[in-house]
Amino acid sequence: MLMQFDEHVPAFRIVHHAGRRSSDYLVPRCSRFLCMTENALSLQRRHLPADRAVLVHQGVDLERFPAVLTRSGGRRPRVLLYCRLDSGREALLDRIIENIDREEVLVYVAGDGPGFWDMSDRFGSEVILINHVPCQSIPNLLAEMDVVISLGRGAMEAMATGVPTLCAGHHYAGPVTADNIASLMRYNLTGAVSDRDPSLVMTDIREALDSDRRDVRALAEERLSADTFLKGVSDLYAQITA
Numbered sequence: 001m002l003m004q005f006d007e008h009v010p011a012f013r014i015v016h017h018a019g020r021r022s023s024d025y026l027v028p029r030c031s032r033f034l035c036m037t038e039n040a041l042s043l044q045r046r047h048l049p050a051d052r053a054v055l056v057h058q059g060v061d062l063e064r065f066p067a068v069l070t071r072s073g074g075r076r077p078r079v080l081l082y083c084r085l086d087s088g089r090e091a092l093l094d095r096i097i098e099n100i101d102r103e104e105v106l107v108y109v110a111g112d113g114p115g116f117w118d119m120s121d122r123f124g125s126e127v128i129l130i131n132h133v134p135c136q137s138i139p140n141l142l143a144e145m146d147v148v149i150s151l152g153r154g155a156m157e158a159m160a161t162g163v164p165t166l167c168a169g170h171h172y173a174g175p176v177t178a179d180n181i182a183s184l185m186r187y188n189l190t191g192a193v194s195d196r197d198p199s200l201v202m203t204d205i206r207e208a209l210d211s212d213r214r215d216v217r218a219l220a221e222e223r224l225s226a227d228t229f230l231k232g233v234s235d236l237y238a239q240i241t242a
Contacts, residue, residue: 090115
């Protein structure tokens with residue numbers, strides 16, 4: 001596709017896989033490589049020309065995910081595990097569900113992948129399993145929850161909605177707070193280098209239920225806005241075309 005444009009047309013490449021090397025064609029053709037985490041920036045700078053890799057944190061559309069500042073009001077608090085059930089994540093999610101008191105809270109699991117039916121066999125009678133939610137319905141689903149356990153963009157979407165969020169992906173990191181969000185974003189809110197014991201999840205859920213949803217939304221506005229990402233890209237484009 002890029003070859004259809006004249007060489008003088010600037011091109012940016014968004015780095016989705018932190019450590020993946022670009023082709024011999026893309027390296028000289030792209031003016032900038034947009035790294036969405038500090039980890040990606042560090043890895044890309046090992047094999048790209050100086051200053052070609054830049055950090056522009058990704059974000060979510062805060063209008064598409066409006067703040068919902070009241071709890072569900074259900075008899076039991078609603079906890080959503082919002083994550084694809086593949087790439088080995090399902091093993092961690094199994095451990096998390098094992099340690100959730102399914103009588104104290106109502107557990108939902110939304111995510112498709114090879115681990116879906118295994119999870120259904122293990123926990124299907126105790127949780128509400130949903131293997132697909134259309135993207136336009138996700139804001140409505142999140143708005144009904146009291147706590148979300150997720151990673152990456154899922155965690156960002158939940159926080160934009162104002163829902164207290166626990167980070168779980170490669171490892172378990174517990175509540176996302178103003179104190180730890182910077183370190184967690186280095187690895188895209190995946191808990192990649194975290195070592196919190198999943199057995200603490202009920203302690204974390206109870207703490208999250210006591211938190212102020214306005215603070216969660218404010219943190220999303222400060223750190224996770226797509227507008228900030230777009231401004232960063234626009235500023236970079238202006239620099240190279242000046």
